[in-house]
Amino acid sequence: MKKISIILLALIAFSFTACQDKDIDVTPMVLQAINADEISGSLQGDDYTWTWPQLPAEQSMQVNIYEGSTMVSSETVTGNTYTHHHVQTNVPFVYVFKISDGTNLSSGAVKHYMREGATQISGLAMAQIEKSAGYDASVTWNKAVDASTIEFTATNGTKTIQESLPGTTTSYTIEDVVNGENWTVTLRAVNEKGSSMATTGNLKIGKTAVAFLSTYATPEELIAKGDDDEASAWLWMHETYPNAQFLPFAKIKSTETIEPFRVLFWLRDLEGVGEDAVWNMPTDVAAATPFIKKWYMDGGSMLLWSHATVYAGVLGRLNIDDMKSNDHTIGTNEGGVNNDTWKMAVGLNPGGRFSKDASTHPIFKGLAVESNDRTKLIAFKGPGWTEDHNCLFFNLPSLLTGLGNQEEACYTQLTQTYGIYPLGTWDSQIDWVSQLNVWEAQQGNTEFKGTLLCIGNGGCEFSMKNADGTPDKSAHPKNNSYQDNVLRLAKNAIEYLKTR
Template sequence: MMNRIKIFNRSIFALAMIVMALCFTTCQDDALPGTSLDIDPNKVLLITDFQAPGAEEVSIDEENSVVNIVFPCGTDLTNVTPTFTTSAGNTTTPVSGTAVNMSIPVEYTLVNGNLFRNWTVSASVRCITGFLCDAPTRADITDEDVKAAADWFFANYEGDVAKFVSMEDIKNGTVDLSEFKVLWWYYDRNDAFQMPAISQDPAVLVSVKDWYKAGGNLYLAGYANQYLWDLGRITDSYNRVIGGGGGFENGDTWTVNVVINQEHDRSSHPIYAGIQMDNVDGRKEFPVLGAGWREDHNYVIEKIPEFMVDVIGVPVDPNADFNRNPNAYNEFISRNNAEWLGTWGGINDYFMAGMLELKPNTEFQGTAIFQGIGGIEYNQNEEGTINPGGQNVHQGNINKLTKNTINYLSTKN
């Protein structure tokens, strides 16, 4: 099915091109370097039709130079060969019929004379994601961050692909987990950390574990990351930072770093697609929480080199600082079959892990994303004097990260 969004009225396009001569610094059509802007109304930089094998839906947004494609659940997006047509006189890079990796947005450049325009083509898969929750119903959620996460999720996903999954229903056998490609569990609380009793019920643990072992994909955020130990996916007793309490306020901006040890750059991972990174002291970081109140509810792994040396017995590297020990890094990712995706902002070494991708192994065929960085909140509290309205200016990065992660997990297996 194709639903093409026609934003521009072609009858006024010539006028728009003339206006562009006055405002070209903010319009989408730009002149190639070393040339002046061409206002010839016959030079139109449009994708007029876009096809991809197996696609269920293609929408073309001419105003924003965006193409969105929806594929069936289970589609491999890493090798897609789309075909498309453009308005007359254009050349494109890549050309129509070129195989591309659509697990991340693909940029197409249209050139006509001395004008060019960049188009972004994004793909997603139509899979059912469950919002896993210890509350029996959505109305029973009491934590403000979990409630905000649920509100965002159900506002941004259609009802046929977004379902509320209560652990009570799993226990009672009234929900079939095989219907779900992804389960997202975000767990938060303000008092001392402990897992909800229902999550430890044997029937719930067995059901979720069997689903995960069979290829279901888990997105765990906040305190929910403890489930990776409860399910047996992580077996080592790492040191962890587990935040708690009502929080505090300050004027800092909290960030996530995606270059581990200033060496392993994960910024191209699909969960970070479209998120603007800042280069800081050999790191790439993006902000997640602005000035104001912060609960600081971390669930992250810390002192990784110390654990690997003292408990596991990996050798110290005499040519590296203790927390930069490559032997510790290699052992950590190897024994967990993991990709280390992120740390707190400002971390230059292997001291801690705040975001991980746990890949399938011989027991668990599903993929899990571990996201335990405390600055990633879904509701900045309306408290304190710095930001009493609780408006997180970086909430868009959190929302994009969440959507990217759900989309990424929807493509696995």
């Protein structure tokens, strides 16, 4: 019996091998592969362009890009060139080229490229500095990792500054900037192997005043009767920005009321109500909205936190019916004790097909970032009473672009055409472009010249309640072990919006 079993196993193995040979080894390829020697590449600025002989009209080229064993991009192009944009230094990329006729693929031709040079500069931030007569512009960045020099360029469109700075430099002051100017700064780290990819930032010189929006008539009323997160946000803002104005919606009777302000901050936090209460604007808010919308269209910027993020739809920046009808998560429960630490992902990796790192955005400057094999994370909530007031929207990027939410083209159109940038997601949601959790809305293809920053992540509470559920209204609530991260995020966000 044992001998018979061995014979049967051998026959099965032979049969499987024969089928494998027939499917893979014996069947000829329908399309002839391109010879790798026919493909050449060159670096042009920060982009690397590959070129090959012209293909027949009915054929195209599929280009797959790998970092190690992970595919980061796949694109099929017509013509005889492909450009890999924004190539980081010191990353070994593998490119696989396959000819396609729309149905069949040839075998792959493999090319390798690593751009040598200094590491890209991170942490670029710009700020307007008032002085006795006018303004200066402060430019700061993190210390370069391996630069011998830093090539600094700044321009306002008519005036250009170019400096070669020592590699240890971390700041520069542009003196005597003028109200209304838009300054763009570009930094490149350089060492003996070459130049890094460019890091750029922008600063619009103008008014600097900020205001805290509220449905309450006075700060005292808010602190006495309002939600603990809203009250704590005002107390923190008043401490951090002593000249910030408390601005009730009821006082906004014209655009002149808000014209002096560069940034408006509205944190709305509701509990013990249904979702409809989040979408329904109070009478005073509805009455003020036409004036705020005009101010926003003219260039004013807003920080919208928690349930206030739906105001992006009320203002018309996104279609409010799309926000309501598509998948979303809006939490309004009273909460309870949750002893987990909540971390927000600040990197996308849709299905491993490509990756986007938002950890260097100015709103995350100075926050401790940890990495795993697929993304980067920042902790915002420690153990304690947790309200879980998320205000998140799913699949809107796919709805806007008409593209799948794991396609790099979806991310590219979302950001470059629509001006919407996903900045932070649940750590379980990095495999899609779809989640608007912490996100930015620049002008994009709209008439709104201002910028919105929306913080809808439920872990970013301004005030974690006491263990018995009672409120802790304070400029520095004590119960969240990651409270400093929440407050730094808020300040970074306001300072960033002051540059827009």
